[in-house]
Amino acid sequence: MIDYAYAFAFSCFAAALLMNLWKILMAHEITDRILALDTMFINAIAMVVLFGVLLGSEIFFEAALIMAMLGFISTVAYARFLLRGNIIE
Amino acid sequence: MSLFLIAALPFLGALFPALLIRAGRNASASSAALASGLAFVGLMLHAPAILRGETVQVGIDWLPVLGLHANFFLDGLGFLFATMILGIGLLIILYARFYLSRQDPMGQFYTYLLLFQGAMVGIVLSDNILLLLVFWELTSLSSFLLIGYWKHLPEGRQGARMALTVTGMGGLAMIGGMLILGNIAGSYDISVILQHKDAIQSSDLYLPALILILIGAFTKSAQFPFHFWLPHAMAAPTPVSAYLHSATMVKAGLFLMARLWPVLAGTPEWFYIVTTTGLITMVIGAVIALFKDDLKALLAFSTVSHLGLITMLLGFGTKAAAIGAVFHIINHATFKAALFMTAGIVDHEAHTRDIKRLGGLRHLMPVTFVIATVAALSMAGIPPLNGFLSKEMMLEEASHTYWLQNPYVVPALACFAAAFSAAYSFRYIAHVFLGPKRDDYPAKPHDPGFGMWASPALLVTLVVLIGLFSAKMVGPLVDAAAGAVTQSHPHAHLKLWHGVTPALYMSGIAVGGGVLLLALHAGLERIWTALPRPEAKVIFDRLTGALTERSAAITARLHDGSLTRYALIMVTFTLVISLFAYGTGTIGAPTRDLQDVGLLPLVGWICLIVATACIVLFHRQRFIALILIGIIGLIVSLAFNFLSAPDLALTQISVEVVTIILMLLALNFLPKQTPAESPVPARMRDGAISILCGLGVGGLIYALMLRDFAVPSISEFHLANAYKGGGGTNVVNVILVDFRGFDTFGEIIVLGIAALVIFALTEAVLSTRVRAYLLNREPDMPQAGDSHPGLMVVVTRMMMPVALMVAAYIFFRGHNLPGGGFIAGLIAAIAVIMQYMASGFGWATERQRIPYHGIIGSGVLIAAATGLGAWFSGQPFLTSAFGYVHLPPLEEFELATAALFDLGVFLAVVGAVMLALESLSRFAWQPGIPTEHAMDINPARDTAAQDPKEA
Amino acid sequence: MKLLNRFLPHPLLTLMLTVIWLLLVNRFSLNSLVFGFFLGLLIPVITQPYWPNRPKLKKPLKLISYTLLVFWDIIVANVTVARIVLFMPNSKRRPAWVEIPLDIRTPEAIAMLGGTITMTPGTLTADISAQGRSLLVHCLHAPDTDEIRDEIKTRYEARLKEIFG
Amino acid sequence: MNHLLIAPIVLPALVAPFIIMTLRYHIDLQRIFSVASTVLLVAIALVLAVQAADGTVQIYELGDWQAPFGIVLVLDRLSAMMVLLTTLLALAVNLYAVGSKWDERGHNFHALYQFQLMGILGAFLTGDAFNLFVFFEVLLIASYGLMIHGGGTRRFQAGVQYVVYNLLGSTLFLFALGTIYAVTGTLNMADLAVQVAALPAEDSALIRVGAVMLLLVFAIKASLLPLHFWLPASYAHAPAPVAALFAIMTKVGAYAILRMYTLVFGPDVAVVEGLVGDWLLPAALLTVAVGAIGVLGSKEIGRLMSFGAITSVGTLLTAIALFTPEAAAAALYYSVHSTLAAAALFLIADMVRERQGGAIAAHPVMAQSGLISVLFFVAAIATAGMPPLSGFLGKLLILDAARDDPHAVWVWGVILVSSLITIMGFARAGTLIFWKSHGLDTSDTLAEPEIEVTGADQDAAPVPARPAALPFVATFALLAGLVALTVFAGPMTRYTAATAQDLFAPGAYIDTVLANRDRPVTESDHESAGYGTAAHGDGSGHGADDATTTEESH
Amino acid sequence: MIIDILIAGFVAVGGLFGFVGSFGLLKLNDPMSRMHAPTKATTLGVGGVLIGSMLHAWAYEGHISAHELLITLFLLVTAPVTANFLAKVFINQQTKPDDLPGPSACSLWATHDKPEHHRTSEQPTDT
Amino acid sequence: MELLVASAVGLLTAAGIYLILRRRTFPVILGTSLLSYAVNVFLFATGRLITNAPPILNKYADVPYTDPLPQALVLTAIVISFGMTAVVVMVALGAYLSAKSDRINMDETASADGEDA
Numbered sequence A: 001m002i003d004y005a006y007a008f009a010f011s012c013f014a015a016a017l018l019m020n021l022w023k024i025l026m027a028h029e030i031t032d033r034i035l036a037l038d039t040m041f042i043n044a045i046a047m048v049v050l051f052g053v054l055l056g057s058e059i060f061f062e063a064a065l066i067m068a069m070l071g072f073i074s075t076v077a078y079a080r081f082l083l084r085g086n087i088i089e
Numbered sequence B: 001m002s003l004f005l006i007a008a009l010p011f012l013g014a015l016f017p018a019l020l021i022r023a024g025r026n027a028s029a030s031s032a033a034l035a036s037g038l039a040f041v042g043l044m045l046h047a048p049a050i051l052r053g054e055t056v057q058v059g060i061d062w063l064p065v066l067g068l069h070a071n072f073f074l075d076g077l078g079f080l081f082a083t084m085i086l087g088i089g090l091l092i093i094l095y096a097r098f099y100l101s102r103q104d105p106m107g108q109f110y111t112y113l114l115l116f117q118g119a120m121v122g123i124v125l126s127d128n129i130l131l132l133l134v135f136w137e138l139t140s141l142s143s144f145l146l147i148g149y150w151k152h153l154p155e156g157r158q159g160a161r162m163a164l165t166v167t168g169m170g171g172l173a174m175i176g177g178m179l180i181l182g183n184i185a186g187s188y189d190i191s192v193i194l195q196h197k198d199a200i201q202s203s204d205l206y207l208p209a210l211i212l213i214l215i216g217a218f219t220k221s222a223q224f225p226f227h228f229w230l231p232h233a234m235a236a237p238t239p240v241s242a243y244l245h246s247a248t249m250v251k252a253g254l255f256l257m258a259r260l261w262p263v264l265a266g267t268p269e270w271f272y273i274v275t276t277t278g279l280i281t282m283v284i285g286a287v288i289a290l291f292k293d294d295l296k297a298l299l300a301f302s303t304v305s306h307l308g309l310i311t312m313l314l315g316f317g318t319k320a321a322a323i324g325a326v327f328h329i330i331n332h333a334t335f336k337a338a339l340f341m342t343a344g345i346v347d348h349e350a351h352t353r354d355i356k357r358l359g360g361l362r363h364l365m366p367v368t369f370v371i372a373t374v375a376a377l378s379m380a381g382i383p384p385l386n387g388f389l390s391k392e393m394m395l396e397e398a399s400h401t402y403w404l405q406n407p408y409v410v411p412a413l414a415c416f417a418a419a420f421s422a423a424y425s426f427r428y429i430a431h432v433f434l435g436p437k438r439d440d441y442p443a444k445p446h447d448p449g450f451g452m453w454a455s456p457a458l459l460v461t462l463v464v465l466i467g468l469f470s471a472k473m474v475g476p477l478v479d480a481a482a483g484a485v486t487q488s489h490p491h492a493h494l495k496l497w498h499g500v501t502p503a504l505y506m507s508g509i510a511v512g513g514g515v516l517l518l519a520l521h522a523g524l525e526r527i528w529t530a531l532p533r534p535e536a537k538v539i540f541d542r543l544t545g546a547l548t549e550r551s552a553a554i555t556a557r558l559h560d561g562s563l564t565r566y567a568l569i570m571v572t573f574t575l576v577i578s579l580f581a582y583g584t585g586t587i588g589a590p591t592r593d594l595q596d597v598g599l600l601p602l603v604g605w606i607c608l609i610v611a612t613a614c615i616v617l618f619h620r621q622r623f624i625a626l627i628l629i630g631i632i633g634l635i636v637s638l639a640f641n642f643l644s645a646p647d648l649a650l651t652q653i654s655v656e657v658v659t660i661i662l663m664l665l666a667l668n669f670l671p672k673q674t675p676a677e678s679p680v681p682a683r684m685r686d687g688a689i690s691i692l693c694g695l696g697v698g699g700l701i702y703a704l705m706l707r708d709f710a711v712p713s714i715s716e717f718h719l720a721n722a723y724k725g726g727g728g729t730n731v732v733n734v735i736l737v738d739f740r741g742f743d744t745f746g747e748i749i750v751l752g753i754a755a756l757v758i759f760a761l762t763e764a765v766l767s768t769r770v771r772a773y774l775l776n777r778e779p780d781m782p783q784a785g786d787s788h789p790g791l792m793v794v795v796t797r798m799m800m801p802v803a804l805m806v807a808a809y810i811f812f813r814g815h816n817l818p819g820g821g822f823i824a825g826l827i828a829a830i831a832v833i834m835q836y837m838a839s840g841f842g843w844a845t846e847r848q849r850i851p852y853h854g855i856i857g858s859g860v861l862i863a864a865a866t867g868l869g870a871w872f873s874g875q876p877f878l879t880s881a882f883g884y885v886h887l888p889p890l891e892e893f894e895l896a897t898a899a900l901f902d903l904g905v906f907l908a909v910v911g912a913v914m915l916a917l918e919s920l921s922r923f924a925w926q927p928g929i930p931t932e933h934a935m936d937i938n939p940a941r942d943t944a945a946q947d948p949k950e951a
Numbered sequence C: 001m002k003l004l005n006r007f008l009p010h011p012l013l014t015l016m017l018t019v020i021w022l023l024l025v026n027r028f029s030l031n032s033l034v035f036g037f038f039l040g041l042l043i044p045v046i047t048q049p050y051w052p053n054r055p056k057l058k059k060p061l062k063l064i065s066y067t068l069l070v071f072w073d074i075i076v077a078n079v080t081v082a083r084i085v086l087f088m089p090n091s092k093r094r095p096a097w098v099e100i101p102l103d104i105r106t107p108e109a110i111a112m113l114g115g116t117i118t119m120t121p122g123t124l125t126a127d128i129s130a131q132g133r134s135l136l137v138h139c140l141h142a143p144d145t146d147e148i149r150d151e152i153k154t155r156y157e158a159r160l161k162e163i164f165g
Numbered sequence D: 001m002n003h004l005l006i007a008p009i010v011l012p013a014l015v016a017p018f019i020i021m022t023l024r025y026h027i028d029l030q031r032i033f034s035v036a037s038t039v040l041l042v043a044i045a046l047v048l049a050v051q052a053a054d055g056t057v058q059i060y061e062l063g064d065w066q067a068p069f070g071i072v073l074v075l076d077r078l079s080a081m082m083v084l085l086t087t088l089l090a091l092a093v094n095l096y097a098v099g100s101k102w103d104e105r106g107h108n109f110h111a112l113y114q115f116q117l118m119g120i121l122g123a124f125l126t127g128d129a130f131n132l133f134v135f136f137e138v139l140l141i142a143s144y145g146l147m148i149h150g151g152g153t154r155r156f157q158a159g160v161q162y163v164v165y166n167l168l169g170s171t172l173f174l175f176a177l178g179t180i181y182a183v184t185g186t187l188n189m190a191d192l193a194v195q196v197a198a199l200p201a202e203d204s205a206l207i208r209v210g211a212v213m214l215l216l217v218f219a220i221k222a223s224l225l226p227l228h229f230w231l232p233a234s235y236a237h238a239p240a241p242v243a244a245l246f247a248i249m250t251k252v253g254a255y256a257i258l259r260m261y262t263l264v265f266g267p268d269v270a271v272v273e274g275l276v277g278d279w280l281l282p283a284a285l286l287t288v289a290v291g292a293i294g295v296l297g298s299k300e301i302g303r304l305m306s307f308g309a310i311t312s313v314g315t316l317l318t319a320i321a322l323f324t325p326e327a328a329a330a331a332l333y334y335s336v337h338s339t340l341a342a343a344a345l346f347l348i349a350d351m352v353r354e355r356q357g358g359a360i361a362a363h364p365v366m367a368q369s370g371l372i373s374v375l376f377f378v379a380a381i382a383t384a385g386m387p388p389l390s391g392f393l394g395k396l397l398i399l400d401a402a403r404d405d406p407h408a409v410w411v412w413g414v415i416l417v418s419s420l421i422t423i424m425g426f427a428r429a430g431t432l433i434f435w436k437s438h439g440l441d442t443s444d445t446l447a448e449p450e451i452e453v454t455g456a457d458q459d460a461a462p463v464p465a466r467p468a469a470l471p472f473v474a475t476f477a478l479l480a481g482l483v484a485l486t487v488f489a490g491p492m493t494r495y496t497a498a499t500a501q502d503l504f505a506p507g508a509y510i511d512t513v514l515a516n517r518d519r520p521v522t523e524s525d526h527e528s529a530g531y532g533t534a535a536h537g538d539g540s541g542h543g544a545d546d547a548t549t550t551e552e553s554h
Numbered sequence E: 001m002i003i004d005i006l007i008a009g010f011v012a013v014g015g016l017f018g019f020v021g022s023f024g025l026l027k028l029n030d031p032m033s034r035m036h037a038p039t040k041a042t043t044l045g046v047g048g049v050l051i052g053s054m055l056h057a058w059a060y061e062g063h064i065s066a067h068e069l070l071i072t073l074f075l076l077v078t079a080p081v082t083a084n085f086l087a088k089v090f091i092n093q094q095t096k097p098d099d100l101p102g103p104s105a106c107s108l109w110a111t112h113d114k115p116e117h118h119r120t121s122e123q124p125t126d127t
Numbered sequence F: 001m002e003l004l005v006a007s008a009v010g011l012l013t014a015a016g017i018y019l020i021l022r023r024r025t026f027p028v029i030l031g032t033s034l035l036s037y038a039v040n041v042f043l044f045a046t047g048r049l050i051t052n053a054p055p056i057l058n059k060y061a062d063v064p065y066t067d068p069l070p071q072a073l074v075l076t077a078i079v080i081s082f083g084m085t086a087v088v089v090m091v092a093l094g095a096y097l098s099a100k101s102d103r104i105n106m107d108e109t110a111s112a113d114g115e116d117a
Ligand code: NA
Pocket: B725, B726, B738, B879, B880, B881, D063, D064
């Protein structure tokens, strides 16, 4: 049962990733593209964590942590660029 | 005196005139004369031995690997030439002292002259053909300086370049010929080569060697069709012409032919090439000389003609002809040098060399007239002067020479040329000195001082004496020299009267013809002027001009500054060569199985592929391309995680974000769109090349992944010893800080340099007018009002300590688990960048206590110091040490120098990333922006500000 | 007390960082505690210039109950949002902008409120007024905007005002 | 272990950060440290050269890890010679930079300069292929900084091209290294030699691709046609001392070709049979030709010098492409010559540019015209390969070495004809620049040399007032080097011949480097059980649990 | 067994929310609304997975694992900032001051507070 | 799996090269970025592919490890290419600001003229 749960969750996140990709490519609004990339980061974090759980390994934790931090920074950077042109002023 | 010293004296002497010119012109000239004179004396000390038929040899190894030895030898031939070079050289030095004007830099002149003299002496004394080549080319170079001595004259520059080009070309051809010759003979030493006549003449390479060497000799001696440079070299001051074109440089070619005569001459190839060339040159030179109005041009073409004469004699290949050649070399040197000097005197006094503007000078310049007349008559072949003697010998030899079985061609043409020779000689006397005195000379001519006419006077004295007492005067010298040429012991029968021989008839015809030609000169000149004939200089100029133009065009076309093209060529070339390498090898069967594809990799792959394809499609919208790059970074990082490379995943994603920040900072100033510029065919071509490259690279890695290592990888050692020898369980980290710590050391230096470069560049750009442009720049997108939103500021403030904690965690665990100094450094840097982004550049910079330069420097120094620490325990650089410490009540923990090294990495990374981003940010920074507050909107501050007011 | 202040200038932050360190290493041990505490002392010193005028919490303990409340609301919020996303047709949905006038003044408190709003049912903090006296909130589905404004003000802002004073 | 071996790398690596940290605002102190460091480097290089002269190969195992598992530096005759050459060049150029005040025209010159030296010296000393990549990158990135030192539009534009082109090269380097590692499982050059020689000839395609890509990387650095396009603009627009130092950069490429293609992919290694023979020599000859044509066709003195450098490097590569000990010996001799000559040319070009701008055309007579023209003349004849200087001897050696090659006619023809064209080009330029000026009106331009800012120097920092004698001293020193190279051609060629012999019989090199490969790793006092199982991706663990793994694996 | 059900439940619910978040991004029809879905649902999705991971560690690895909390905390703290920024981008690019309910009659939202949008005769006083 | 990785490397390479052949600095920089992804993955893959075998030594179990060396090399390569990218971005920006054009090709023929053949 637990394996089905993992498989289900993986499929959900995989689908989510593909939907994010679709949105990044097809969105009309630039905000949607950035949002989708941000979401992609978060979905990726979920996948990394899931993968760690599945393998019973802790070595993926840092990756997830850092992705959380860096996904945020890059999203802010993209958004700031659109807001002010200048991301550090 | 050692031959070394004789050869070296002119070169040593060359130093002094340029230095002593400050002490006066006489000092300068005297120093030059002293050097020449000493060398001449030294040479004369060898005279008795040489005239006895002995040779003197000295030598040291210079470049033994090549067979280039600094070997000198002195035999009759060398002695003859050295005597002329040094003797006439002395006279020229004297003459030039009075010829050159006050405006001319005399020191330079004598320096160049002595350099040239040294090179010439070197040629004639060399016992090694490679050494000879060295001196040979040196004469080209030094004569280039001499001919171009009057820098302000375009003719001087052009003449010098022409001489250099033609003789340089000959010299280069000769290098080829000499190398072949040396290889056939097995040595480059002339004395050895001369022993190998049969080997050389029977070699397959004889003809190429002969042709190449002869090109060298012919160009130097101005033989047809390379004769055209010589008249243009007359732009040089007259002493130069007198020296180079009577006794020395042009004779170098003759010397070479004479020198190699024993091994090269005697074959039909030699005969037809050399004789024919000489004959043609003799005729053409003589004819042209008659119609030249410039005195020096007349003499120049006469020189061409006489060089042809000697060449022809050498070409005959008989001993008697060789003797004649040697004798004429002597005679020509004496009368021609004297003639050049008189021409120089005329020019100097009358301020013109144009025959048409001269005449009647005999009344004004009696001394010069006498000297010139004697020398010219000798050139015309009038007895009893020395020119007559050798010309007789030439005619004699010519009279029984068959050319393609024809007995008349050579004698007839020789006689024809001799007639023209007599004619231009007579013209030199008649049209310059004879006739009525004129009143339209450009200046008022009169005989110069003794200093100036002493040299030619001495020479014409020789002309007369040799003519009268040839056997006594030069008999032994001619014998010795001819002996050297023919490798035998000939005895030259030098005397005025040989009886009534065909040569005497021919001489008579020639002199008579000469008088007739002079009489008909005006008419002939009209015909000559009317004749269409190729002007060598025009052709040469057109050729070199075209060559230069073509070169410029080719160069500009090839290197047009189009990186696009350069890159395309590079990529294509790499592709082609790699395919060639693959195609010429064979590939074995795969040894590994494919692995299954799960859902996750597939989804990741789709994302990656689609994003990459879309970057290409949408790359013109730059911002969107950057977002897509973000996807690729993310997926690659996920792939690294999935494929057992957690460290890589961490590094990739961190670097990714910093890169994107960097690009966004730059994109702010760049255009936001890329225009569509390349035409569709170019895009298709680029696409095709790119796809081929992609296929190649993909195919390569696919093939590699399906095969095992040929032998197990060295990384097995790393896995086996990471813990035991490196003290860490994260093998990748142990490799980075220990097994291959040196790579990492280089890597942080790269990063540090990158930051320094960026900093320096920022400074460079901002110190120009770009600064003003940036200050006045209007943003090209609508800007939001709020530049530092409070929510962001608060969150980043809270996150900063946490992020640093995470950085510390990543740093310390790196040795055993994924992480390490590099990633930690990036995270720490990002923690600071967050402050910059949220609170503003000015605000964050003010809070930065330690300069980033210092952080980079300390990082590199700490890493280096850690490496150097090992020296104190006698270990190599970067040897790590680690130990386990147990401090109750704490548990045991590890201390490793690798951590210190990693600290260096950490600091370098933090410093480098921050310095780079800070520098980039400065582009946008406007000095007016207030920096005391991080947040634009802060109601607490407003309230606080209002409260005291209300109170 | 002075001495303590000298060696422990930011007790709360130090505590938080020590806990974070323990969370990071994920294994409790004396070494970790000692080392985490050491870093917890060190790092605030480094970061101090970047956080001037750090607010004093009036009732720090109330922060815990507030956090728990928000956690619960987040879960509820997500169920709500999931329902709307999955089952409500776009035509029936009533997105709306709401202005939330602010009584709190501290930037930290405003940020916390803004964050809370974003993470809780159907609302998202979009902007702040130029003087920082009100928040602009976007609602995913808001048939009645007043109700939302009142709930935010009573449920969250009032509590934050208590905490930050 | 002889720590002097690593000193040429560590010394600049310490001095540069020290300068950055503490001397950023003290140009005079920077100069003192930079020059002192360079002098010290010369001294170290001299000692190393003496140590290597008898043919002993020394190694330096970094981190005390035995080759091939760790990185190792190797000092043999070849590396010692290149190190000495580099340091001597660096000293002269450094003096020029100080004397001409070029170092003041931007930031961080001396730090970058030291880093540049570190990269170059490291590249010559390392015995590890990947470490070579790292040092290439160090020298490249420092060169990027130096190349755009002082700024200016043209220099930036040329800089972008230079960087991008070299980024492509670096990428190719990694592809090559990856391929080579994937086939052989090792990165140490000596170990590669052993492994590549043992590869089965019937499975050669992949290593061939790796080998040839590596060659192309080095060919880019060496500026072999058609991979030379980065050079003209970069050298022409780089600051003069930088361009002069760059003279050694092409030699790094040539060195790497010579090293890798004698040691690892030597002429008698079966799997790389016929890999480069067919195209390297023609490409090298084309390089000579294009360079010579460029010399004749240049209208700017910097470009003239750049193409002169290309001709030299083409000649050098021609000799290398013959792959015989004689030719290699000639190549080594010629490389020393061409480095000094090219550097001198760039410095002289700078003197001209400073005084009258870069156009090859008549200008009013410049200050010190006579002295500069003498320098130009000497450097030009050296570059063109005219006697009596080392260029001539070098060319003779190369021509002589080529005589038994089937393509000897081509080699001779191209080199000789190109020499002629080069001579014509230099003569044309020299007469225009130095002589024609005497025909112009020189009434009021003698006192104050007119500085015409062209091309590279637009909107750059203003040119400082006329410097002292130091630039001339530096240039003289380089030319004196050429003279010494000529006079001591005998000993020098004995050294290069011995070096070439070593290269073509690399047994001693390989044995020395791999001597310690079976040395066991000293156990630390900690438990070590349970580690060390390797599985290269196939999931089935094999290999032993401890240090014995290494003994089995090779 | 119960722990398995719990783990499975959290993981599955996490997956579901992850899906919902991204689906919302596609389905919702105005840009502002689209920002709601990922901010909340996706964050919770990750939260679910993280709780599953903690439980898994406790049940199978035999130790209490709490570092997942950190990631959750991170996401919770950063999500509002992300949303805020994107909303500001939307406001900046797609709206004029009059499209939004004003903060008061005579003031502006911070994003609109730029020179060209200042209303005439405005006096910057808030409520 | 190998095919996925190989095709991804191939596509990244192709895209990178295509962009490098564009005429403005920005796409060229994008191209170098893509190319560096390609080469990093390429280099990584030379250690062959394997999941769940990170080269972190495990005291307690005899588990397989992937080849750590290429990972270390890629790490170095990533860092270096980051430094290079930073520099090229900066130089390109400097060139753009100085020349007001971000064309990557420069006109080398527009140099000073000489004469006197
Ligand atoms: Na060690």
